[in-house]
Amino acid sequence: MSALSVNHLLGIKEVSTDDIKLILETANQFKEVINRPIKKVPTLRDITIANLFFENSTRTRLSFELAEKRLSADVINFSASSSSVSKGETLVDTVNNILSMKVDMVVMRHPNPGAGVFLSKQIDATIVNAGDGAHEHPTQALLDAYSIKEKLGDLQGVRVAIIGDVLHSRVALSNIFCLQKLGAEVMVCGPATLLPKYISSLGVHVEYNLDKALAWCDVANMLRVQHERQDIKYFPSVREYTMQYGLTMDRLNALNKEIVVMHPGPINRGVEITTEVADSHQSIILRQVENGVAVRMAVLYLLSQ
């Protein structure tokens, strides 16, 4: 019998290796559940969960909602664009109002880094961070780790390259923490403008040449170029970025091994990854999405104990 050492899932940095292993192990059981003819279990039937999305999302939001519904929790949804936030209500006020409707858990995405940590100090509901700015996206890291483990059997000693717009990515940071805690080696690769200055202090390899990174790694996690967050020009043109850092079939074929290709979505087809690669048998992108539901069920289940 074991339980998580934390009351909230705010970031991978704060959780222990044992916690991560417990989540991945529990996710195994839920993966079996969601492949049954009837995919629903009554475990969280007495729990109400609020999904607060202060920033746009498709996959994460649907995945969380599905996970909650498969566990029989009551779900309320909230998106900032259609709410009183636009009238000037503060985060704490918004959440407290929702909590006075008797909500037990909050799943929150917010554009500001640390929003989850801030909120956890103000209210007493359990908080799951579904992405806070360019800081962390813990459930994405967990499902990435789960997917790699499922494909390769173990993470110990596996070489993972995180490629692309690392600077604006919350997926990158959570992935680095998570993979390192599970014994994998991590490399970041991208144009110098899109790699944070002190990233090497996290103990990752830094590489500026895509072909060298591909030759080194067992798994390539391609990040999306986040045009919407790029307020200044980080590279001369999208075409030039694609030529330097786009993953193409030619590049994969030039390797003398078969690597696993991942992408957290949404994909910019033809920018960081070609359609051919995204739909190839080496890509586990859709598997990641499937595993996302199981991993999020495990997180919600373990946090509500």
Add this chain to the structure above:
Amino acid sequence: MKEKQIIGKKELDVILNRLCCQLIENHHDFSNTVIIGIQPRGIALTNRLIKLLKDVYHIKNVQFGYLDITFFRDDFRRRDEPLSANKTQINFLVEEKNVVFIDDVLYTGRSIRAALDAIQSFGRPSKIELLCLIDRRFSRDLPIQPNYTGKRVDAIASQRVKVFWEEEDKKDAVTMLSLDK
């Protein structure tokens, strides 16, 4: 704390053989019957019975699986210790089948209630039966009774009945533990 053995190896062998015979009496060649072991403690008993059915009674194709009931329990968040799940392994549908649940000790009946819920995820069985090795008959919280019983035991709440299996615990035995004095 006092521990008393209530079933030894020899008696256990006799009981397991009898249970197999009773199953065969009702289910013949098991063509429309599936055996479902309840995780975690019903698994060893299930494997033992399946082995007997195959080796001694020559029943070739017994379909069987393991069912984990953790997510269907009614005491979630009401216990001090967190519940951890086990593996469910049922790679067939139970639609229109006769299902026999197998568990080691039938106590309050709450696990079986959860199992009745859980099995619905795999279809609508035409009939469900319950086999247990030990029936603590005066301790039920719910109106659930076994169809096949190894041995009935009268035990009070402060007593614990434990089943040991050669495969897991290095001996075949059932003991009763009195916690007071």
